[in-house]
Amino acid sequence: MAPKQPTLDQLQNSQMYEERLRFEVKKDGESLAIEKNDDVFVVHKRTPRGKVENGDGHWKATVDKIYIKRGSAQKKKTTWVLVHWYYGRQDIAELQLPRRDREDFPRCLGATELVKSDHLSIISINAIDDHLEVHQFDDADSSGDLIECRAWYMRYTIHIDPDNTKRGHITSTVNKCRCGVPYQPNTRQRYCANCTRWFHEHCTKRFTPTALASSSTLPAPSSPAPSTLTPSTPAPPSPTLPSLAPSPLLQHILAIPTAHGFIAAWARHWETVGTGKPLEEFHDWRSKHLHASHNEIQAQLKEIDEEFFKGALEHEWEAFVCEECGSKI
């Protein structure tokens, strides 16, 4: 018979339980160490049996405290874990939220986005299936670390009403574009380094070169290249160019914008955080190697992220104009 689940008061205030920072369980013959502050996958009635794959069928939580029943030889079945739940996109959609959160917030969440809540529960340590990695995502950052497109990440926190767990409100800062809508990783945004803000592409104007020269001499804005294009090596610099002019390769790299959101199939890896990180790394390197040759630049692109630069240099990036400051973005 399964032991009766204790109340939080019993765990915290009775002499029957003691708190532990770490507990080891056997899972499918392997040892799984659970520690305070670990993020974990939790099984529930509808969780598919077997190994945790992506974790779609699991609940997700953070371990807050571990309690062991005194004198029980520290068995799994008498070990309890106090957890904070993560809420997924679907959980958030089912909540009663205040008007300011309800309008745009639920639909701006990504498919693998988790919202950290203060909703506490006591679960059996048996319900923990595996460790979960949750990446911190700051959607205002222009050069955040890569988050793979199927990885779990979080950027928001939510307070859940302890008396009614169907009600809550967002407790973290929600960064918004000038249109008032937060970033949703399926939509594209451009970063304006001058305003240090992100804007939806559909909230900015396309850059047209009319202000710089007669439009007849310059190509019209191009549409994004199909993702099926065969990758090709960028053209080597023309030997007739004056030595001080940036090489075509360099010009091409400098034209890659800081963008995030769904760009193309090749860019799935950078979808959530965007192109900022590899570009920043390149610009840092270049500031120290202003006279680098074409081959040195190519070697550096390989060093930073070969796959990224291959895709980004193939892609025909449209330029936009920041509605706030007029910069080309």
Ligand SMILES: [Zn+2]
């Ligand atoms: Zn917008």
Ligand SMILES: [Zn+2]
């Ligand atoms: Zn701007």
